[in-house]
Amino acid sequence: MAEIRVEKVTLDKLDVLQKLSIDTFRETFGYDNTEEELQQFFDDSYTLEQLEKDVTDAESDVRFVLVDGREVGFMKVNWGAAQTEHELENAFEIQRIYILSECQSLGLGKKLFELALDMAKKGGFDWAWLGVWEDNVKAQGFYRKYGFEKFSEHSFEVGDKVDTDWLMRKALKE
Template sequence: MLVRRAVPSDAAVLAVLGASTFTDAFGHLYSAEDLQAFLDESHAVSAYEGLLSSPAYALWLAEVDGQAVGYALAGPCGLPHADVRPEHGELKRLYVSQAAQGGGVGAHLFDEALAWLEREGPRPLWISVWSENYGAQRFYGRYGFEKAGEYEFIVGQQRDREFIYRRLPGR
């Protein structure tokens, strides 16, 4: 397995991987129309090109035998919580293809993202996780993240209950 920082030429690969992993994990929750509209906006090549061109964000790709199997996205925190400050960081996405789950890919991507988020020293870090994704909640808990709030994650007409997790410096 190779985990590397994504570069602008990876935008198309990230768009395909992002759409497929989101659909595999959550596609069953949404109508076909709502899901496609969300994918067209959040997982378009142009969306990844914008993220890859911004110094405020960083993406990593995990590859096995030259195939992209997972990715992570980190940047400034945009979660709706009263304690969020501009200098706080957020793991915005962490997805691994179903075939590559359970082999340490997610942990390696997560470690890279955390190191980047704290490259200038410890600071509060945030994560959003679906309320029914118990495995992810346990995973983040092992890294010292604790539930700090809730909000609605909107995909078309669907409103999902999302938990906001936070890790304070020193945890």
């Protein structure tokens, strides 16, 4: 049986995070974007400088999931000023969870998602929220199973292409 671990991304692993970010985004959204759009997105979001900011931000947490010692996915969560939107008070954003396609049947995305929800609850936040592409019906269904509901929308740019993301939230306190 494979050994599965989750660990914080450290500065000496930024190159691994960059490659994994690009590879998983391309696997997930490459079919719907041109190479130019993808490259522009990578140049904006996945430079080593931007990833260093993400990893060192006191209001973000970036973690790898490893299978038998190999980084195969990651998550990025934010709170406070690090969030990409500020529509909810005392909120915790699950910004990114990506797993290499070859490992997507191992339950790793679910593991990271549940870890993120646990972090939000232990952190005393009122809301957990995330953005999901309006056409990603499978992911929307997954989030609904955890009690998330659509509450808003925002634009998500990949190069010059603008998509619509649903913003979904879950109350963490009764």
